[in-house]
Amino acid sequence: MPKDIKIIGVLTSGGDAPGMNAAVRAVVRACAYNKIGCYGIYQGYHGLINENITKMSARSVKNIINKGGTILKTARCNEFRTKEGRQKAFKTIEKNKIDALIVIGGNGSLEGASIFQKEYSVPFIGIPGTIDNDLMGTRCTLGYDTALNTVSEAIDKIRDTAISHNRLFFVEVMGKGTGHIALNAGIGSGAEEILIPEQNMGIERLLDSLSKSEKSGKTSSIIIVTEGEKIGKNVFEYASYIEKNLPEYEVRVTVLGHIQRGGSPTSFDRVLASRMGVYSVDCLLNGLSNVMIGIKDDEMIHIQVDKAIKSRGEINKDLIRVFDITSI
Ligand code: F6P
Numbered sequence: 001m002p003k004d005i006k007i008i009g010v011l012t013s014g015g016d017a018p019g020m021n022a023a024v025r026a027v028v029r030a031c032a033y034n035k036i037g038c039y040g041i042y043q044g045y046h047g048l049i050n051e052n053i054t055k056m057s058a059r060s061v062k063n064i065i066n067k068g069g070t071i072l073k074t075a076r077c078n079e080f081r082t083k084e085g086r087q088k089a090f091k092t093i094e095k096n097k098i099d100a101l102i103v104i105g106g107n108g109s110l111e112g113a114s115i116f117q118k119e120y121s122v123p124f125i126g127i128p129g130t131i132d133n134d135l136m137g138t139r140c141t142l143g144y145d146t147a148l149n150t151v152s153e154a155i156d157k158i159r160d161t162a163i164s165h166n167r168l169f170f171v172e173v174m175g176k177g178t179g180h181i182a183l184n185a186g187i188g189s190g191a192e193e194i195l196i197p198e199q200n201m202g203i204e205r206l207l208d209s210l211s212k213s214e215k216s217g218k219t220s221s222i223i224i225v226t227e228g229e230k231i232g233k234n235v236f237e238y239a240s241y242i243e244k245n246l247p248e249y250e251v252r253v254t255v256l257g258h259i260q261r262g263g264s265p266t267s268f269d270r271v272l273a274s275r276m277g278v279y280s281v282d283c284l285l286n287g288l289s290n291v292m293i294g295i296k297d298d299e300m301i302h303i304q305v306d307k308a309i310k311s312r313g314e315i316n317k318d319l320i321r322v323f324d325i326t327s328i
Helices: 020-031 045-049 081-097 107-120 144-165 181-191 201-214 235-245 259-262 267-287 317-326
Strands: 005-014 037-041 053-055 102-105 124-128 168-172 193-195 221-226 250-255 291-296 297-303
Touching: 005 020, 005 045, 005 201, 020 037, 020 102, 020 267, 045 081, 081 107, 102 107, 102 267, 107 124, 124 267, 144 168, 144 181, 144 221, 144 250, 144 259, 144 267, 168 181, 168 235, 181 221, 181 317, 201 221, 201 235, 221 235, 221 250, 235 250, 267 291, 267 297
Parallel strands: 005 037, 005 102, 102 124, 124 291, 168 221, 168 250, 193 221
Antiparallel strands: 037 053, 291 297
16 A cells, blocks of 8 residues: 655756756645645755755745746765665655655656665655656656757857858757757757767768768858767867868857756746646655656656666657758
8 A cells, every 4th residue: 555645855856957946846836735745855865865955835936937947956966876875865754754755857866766765665756857858758858848949049149150150160069978959959950960979970971971061062060969979079079170171161169068957948848847746746646656757649647767767768760860851
């Protein structure tokens, strides 16, 4: 029989993602609606270990649905990777009579919750909060849509200056070893090339393709590179290689960096966060644990966390085809 849930703890963990606040708001309000107590846990697992927690009411989450970042703060907590750390975290749970956790975060954060659940039987539900979109079983993760829009907007601006100067721009985007952001922003912003880890393009093919583009009359180009691209070159190495071998182009590099994680969430992310937050509380009240919430065919679904974190999410082959066709 599932344990009666009277108090839920909610935390945000790992890299922040736009929409995390909207998800916290939905969790807190779903708790209030169901007459369940709710603790906000600060700085992810760090706050759980150090008992940095606060009681939340429906009013504590007012005016945050439109805010980027996370009011609960976040951290990548190495101590929670240790048995001692998790033991301290369990003490906080026991002392404050927290019956279950809702963890909003990416791969590593959900893996941590799963290990903790196996050791201490603390039920938890995961909400996939990461701009990387690298979790299986959900059409998209929370924050991904906002990040994509931020990247597309930035590239639109870069294109203005690239065209004006007849320049070739290398733009590095985030993705933690996956090319979802690069591929989708590449299509959406009309980039000429994308380098993603899932497709080992290789620098010679890139050179070849850029020379062809140049001959076909392209005077400027945008090349999107995923951080940590597989063949081991970073964006600056690519840029200097191409500059050396295609001297007719002037080359520049822009690393978009953490700008991709900030900003007000899109409407899509706000709605997704609200649905995921409410559904995560429903799941706990229905006795579920160790599952991650996802969206599939516009319905909320849940899948086993161990499955969700197993792979980084497949790259949609049709998107690659569309990119190849539309970027000629
Ligand atoms: O997982 C989100 C993410 O922004 C990745 O895209 C990136 O690789 C990483 O976090 C950067 O982490 P940090 O902010 O700790 O440097």
